[in-house]
Amino acid sequence: MIITSARVIVTCPGRNFVTVKIETDQGLYGVGDATLNGRELSVASYLNDHMLPCLIGRDASQIEDIWQYFYKGAYWRRGPVGMTALAGIDMALWDIKAKAANMPLYQLLGGKSRNKVMVYGHANGKGIDETVDAVGQYIDLGYQAIRVQSGVPGLDSTYGISKNTLFYEPASTDLPKEDVWSSHKYMKFIPELFAKIRDTYGYDYHLLHDAHHRLTPIEAARVGKDLEPYRLFWLEDAVTAELQEGFRLLRQHTTTPIAVGEVFNSIHDCQQLITEQLIDYIRTTIVHAGGITHLKQIAALANLYHVKTGFHGATDLSPITLGCAVHFDTWVPNFGIQEYMQHSDQTNEVFPHDYKFEAGHLIVGEKPGHGVDIDENLAAKYPYKRAYLPVNRLEDGTMFNW
Numbered sequence: 001m002i003i004t005s006a007r008v009i010v011t012c013p014g015r016n017f018v019t020v021k022i023e024t025d026q027g028l029y030g031v032g033d034a035t036l037n038g039r040e041l042s043v044a045s046y047l048n049d050h051m052l053p054c055l056i057g058r059d060a061s062q063i064e065d066i067w068q069y070f071y072k073g074a075y076w077r078r079g080p081v082g083m084t085a086l087a088g089i090d091m092a093l094w095d096i097k098a099k100a101a102n103m104p105l106y107q108l109l110g111g112k113s114r115n116k117v118m119v120y121g122h123a124n125g126k127g128i129d130e131t132v133d134a135v136g137q138y139i140d141l142g143y144q145a146i147r148v149q150s151g152v153p154g155l156d157s158t159y160g161i162s163k164n165t166l167f168y169e170p171a172s173t174d175l176p177k178e179d180v181w182s183s184h185k186y187m188k189f190i191p192e193l194f195a196k197i198r199d200t201y202g203y204d205y206h207l208l209h210d211a212h213h214r215l216t217p218i219e220a221a222r223v224g225k226d227l228e229p230y231r232l233f234w235l236e237d238a239v240t241a242e243l244q245e246g247f248r249l250l251r252q253h254t255t256t257p258i259a260v261g262e263v264f265n266s267i268h269d270c271q272q273l274i275t276e277q278l279i280d281y282i283r284t285t286i287v288h289a290g291g292i293t294h295l296k297q298i299a300a301l302a303n304l305y306h307v308k309t310g311f312h313g314a315t316d317l318s319p320i321t322l323g324c325a326v327h328f329d330t331w332v333p334n335f336g337i338q339e340y341m342q343h344s345d346q347t348n349e350v351f352p353h354d355y356k357f358e359a360g361h362l363i364v365g366e367k368p369g370h371g372v373d374i375d376e377n378l379a380a381k382y383p384y385k386r387a388y389l390p391v392n393r394l395e396d397g398t399m400f401n402w
């Protein structure tokens with residue numbers, strides 16, 4: 001089955017998405033997500049100018065060889081742009097192979113290990129009361145796992161807080177918004193937030209929290225210890241993770257489960273975290289870590305060390321990534337949880353899909369392939385709009401992590 005065309009489709013139904021579409025001489029096509037929030041056109045150019053010309057004429061069934069060709073052939077390996085571009089091609093090729101085999105992708109991976117995939121939603125509020133209410137809204141929607149993010153007293157804005165408490169999109173079309181951060185104010189406040197939520201809703205629901213790369217290892221250890229009474233499902237991105245051994249300090253001090261990895265783009269970013277059991281959940285995502293082919297390697301390594309999957313699933317990952325993730329989550333033996341920030345109706349119209357949300361879980365579809373498509377005519381109605389993620393400074397003006 002020979003690749004006859006490979007194109008990049010950039011569309012902006014409320015936010016930018018980059019999609020790879022690969023067509024073959026047998027009439028089958030596949031689509032893959034290649035969206036990198038705030039750097040979309042870098043990936044589009046990496047694909048259009050450097051990768052896609054090398055695809056034409058290749059055998060679409062040779063997924064592994066094509067993956068190795070682009071990984072080793074680039075010379076300049078790894079990195080978010082290159083691995084996101086490779087992921088887009090990889091997802092499209094797995095889509096084609098599953099369609100050619102006339103089976104849903106999870107069957108090709110190894111069949112069902114579960115019939116449904118537990119997900120978590122994002123409850124957020126400007127302060128404790130609004131956040132507590134938002135958690136109640138997610139419970140009413142049927143979620144059993146809820147991520148909790150709140151504004152911090154004394155800070156004008158922070159990560160994860162949106163006007164709409166049930167939807168969160170961090171990118172904005174002007175130049176990067178500047179947030180101001182204080183770890184001191186945050187660390188003082190966060191135990192009070194979770195105490196209030198547990199007092200209100202008890203312990204039947206899984207609560208998750210994202211510290212979004214803002215603490216030092218000892219600060220993260222303090223937050224982990226302070227939150228132990230509230231039995232979190234995980235504390236995410238507590239520390240920036242370039243220094244993988246930095247997590248040893250955090251690990252020594254707290255039994256709060258640790259999750260990290262949404263910004264990782266290869267197994268090398270998390271090998272030490274996994275093999276030293278410094279984390280409990282790996283958050284690498286199919287679109288940013290080289291696609292299904294590479295995620296299989298990461299999940300297999302994690303499985304040896306009691307580490308479970310907890311894939312990133314924010315609104316800036318397209319429904320194609322979510323569709324592939326639900327197939328992967330349905331198969332993978334060491335599944336943990338799947339992030340599920342529901343996309344807007346506009347986005348779902350551009351990306352029709354067959355996965356379904358039911359009572360706090362996602363149910364995989366049975367269509368051949370990964371079950372997601374792109375409506376190219378509709379996509380063409382939403383031209384690209386440059387957008388940036390915010391940046392973050394400390395109160396004294398020091399540039400910090402967002």
Ligand SMILES: O=C(O)[C@@H](O)[C@@H](O)[C@H](O)[C@H](O)CO
Pocket residue numbers: 037170210212262312313314315316339389
């Ligand atoms: O856990 C998460 O979903 C967050 O960390 C994301 O919202 C992240 O900030 C965005 O995906 C960045 O584009």
Ligand SMILES: [Mg+2]
Pocket residue numbers: 210212236237262
């Ligand atoms: Mg996160």
